[in-house]
Amino acid sequence: DAGITQSPRYKITETGRQVTLMCHQTWSHSYMFWYRQDLGHGLRLIYYSAAADITDKGEVPDGYVVSRSKTENFPLTLESATRSQTSVYFCASMRTSGLTDTQYFGPGTRLTVL
């Protein structure tokens, strides 16, 4: 039972390159989320998805693209990476949006943009 996994765990890329961060969950949770964590800002929501083919912007969506063709996968793409996108990225999933549902987080991807 893998739960929620992210790949790669570490990535170094250059400014202007396209990068895709993968997220996979084995629970068939409806909701999935992408956050970035930066010193001084805590965790900020980039995009989220309520179900396959349904996505919506979070607090900081600019420069990112998501898709959700299958319930279990929620890739995050940086179309043209910038240094300001250097961060730790966390994916999370949640069964439903019920009042007592909680999120389960992946281990994170540390991205460095040179």
Place this chain on the structure above:
Amino acid sequence: SQQGEEDPQALSIQEGENATMNCSYKTSINNLQWYRQNSGRGLVHLILIRSNEREKHSGRLRVTLDTSKKSSSLLITASRAADTASYFCATVGGNTGKLIFGQGTTLQVKP
């Protein structure tokens, strides 16, 4: 913008002591959750308190919620070195399930 603001930003105590962290938020909520993050790891859910609840316990954790003051506190009793981590409060409003996180409290428990 951050919904939750946590206080203190950093806390250092001796093993066996109690640790108290506070969280304030700005808008109405459905529930408030506390998460723990060990260094280099993802977040782990600790406890959830609904907006109509005032206090909740889970093992050595005690959470209070005061909706009139828009604040919550997390108490860890009889702390252990393994409790060393960052602790985040997060609020949920509406029915989207989106969490809005505070910036966290870094707790160090010295053996």
